Structure formats: C-alpha cells, structure tokens
Amino acid sequence: MGRSPCCEKAHTNKGAWTKEEDQRLIGYIKAHGEGCWRSLPKAAGLLRCGKSCRLRWMNYLRPDLKRGNFTDQDDELIIKLHALLGNKWSLIAGQLPGRTDNEIKNYWNTHIKRKLLNRGMDPHTHRPISAAAAASGLTAASASSGFPSSPAAPTSRLANVVYAAPSSTVSFARPSPSDDTHSSSGGSSDGPRCPDLNLDLDLDLSMSLPCSPPKTTPPPASTLTSPHHHHQQSICLCYHLGVRNGEACTCKAVSPAGQRVFRFLRPMEEGQYI
DNA sequence: AAGCTACGCAACCGCTGTGAC
C-alpha cells in the first residue's frame, strides 16, 4: 500500500548532532511546531532520520527540559516510582517535569542502581539483597508472588499504595489479593515484603498520569482488563494504579467507534511487572 | 606524560501499539 518508507537511511547522517543541525531543528520546530517527524528532516533541511530528529528534540533540545543534577528528592521519587512501575521510564519521567525518559534511564543505570546496592537493596526487586537472592530460587508460589529474580517490579507493590495529593489526599488501595491473579502475593497482607520500600508516594497528582480511566463506569476492582478491549485484554495503567473515575487521569475518553479509549498496558503475565 | 579503566551521556536499534490506507 501506498506509503513510502520512513526515511532513506542511505542518505542520513548518524552520530552526534552538530550545532548547525541543532539550530536547524530548533528553528524549524519553533516555526512549525512539533509533529510529522517523518517529513520534518527534509522540510528542515536535515540529513537525518525523522526518528533521530524526534529523539534529539525530545531528549536534548526541548526548551522545557531541566538541566542539571538530580536532587535527593528526585532520587527518592525515582526509586519509588521504579518500585511501582518498573522500567517504565517514560511513565517515571512523566512525574518529573523537565526530565526525559532517556535521562532518567541513564541516571538510574549510573547512579541509582549503585545507590540502592550501597543500601543493600536489589535495584530490580527493591528488596534487601539477601532476601532477593533467596527469593530467586524460590518455589513457583513465591515466584508468582511478584518478586521474580529477573528485573521486575511486581504488581504486588501496587498494593496499599497511598498517593498524597497536595490539596487533597487520595488514598487508593489495590484490589484484594485474591482478586488479582497477576500480582498474586497480596502485597502487604502477608507481611512486609519490601521492608525498605516506602510507598507513601508524595505524587503531585495534578501532574497528569499518563493515561486515564474509562469514562464509563469502571469495572469492579477485581476486573482490571478494559471493558472496551477484550481483544487486547489490556488495562489502563492509571486504573491499575488505583485512579478511579477520572481522578487525576487525563487520558482520552472513548472514541465514537469505541476504539482507542486510553492508553493500555498489557495485563501482566505471571512474574511480569507493569 | 602516557596508557588504561571506569563512568556518564547521547544516540542508535529493534520492537510494539495504533491508525491510515
């Protein structure tokens, strides 16, 4: 069908961007705005793939980017969000204005991992290393408890998360463990699995979460799959995180065709994390 | 001063979900 390839890779530059290229990209986006990355390079006179332009803009040239060191508060927030979300860097970045997913990913790999290791915590599981090591060779039952040995932020961490909004405290609790076949462990119900993990996240919920719940009446707490997406068996992350009925959740509503409603995540396989 | 190593960051690669055709 009639679409041309995204870019001619044979005639594109690679590697570090020059100042001139940056200026061209900035100038073009200032004049025309973001979007249509495919046609942008040609229009802007850049010998770059559109994908590369987008990356450069998003990660480096955007005017709203915050440069400089991460604060300790940032560190702690990233740690907590990672415990909650796993390697969902874009979601984590969404809670840190001015930071990019790439930046946070790099920062995690270079700084925070070490920081957690120094604390005796496994950066993957957020558990004490000894416990994490023990868990790695566990029975299927414990493996399904949401703390696999592989890099994972188990669903069960979502249990009993309390979000403290600045203006009004909103507390969400996960569905009961028995309802959740993915997370399975029941989180806090069977004792402190993450003794060092303080999930009292002070998240500013005015910063919109990356997706929103359905406008229709949400399914029972036990049903995390989307009512509109049987074929995908997907879930809304916000919903998964406990956001209900539009609370702090700004994703798109149901389309007329009832198709894409909001952004979904696949349901978790056993031992998988969100 | 030169060589080596480790680290940090920018950029690339490959994959996936979504919508257009």
Added chain:
DNA sequence: CGTCACAGCGGTTGCGTAGCT
C-alpha cells in the same frame, strides 16, 4: 480485514572524558 508506516518506548551501544596507575 490485512498490510504498512508512524510514533513512541526500552534496551543497548559507542564515544568522550575524568580519574587512576
């Protein structure tokens, strides 16, 4: 309804540089 391109994401790589020997 199937195919394809686009946009976006996470993992990985490569290069520049700081620190050490």
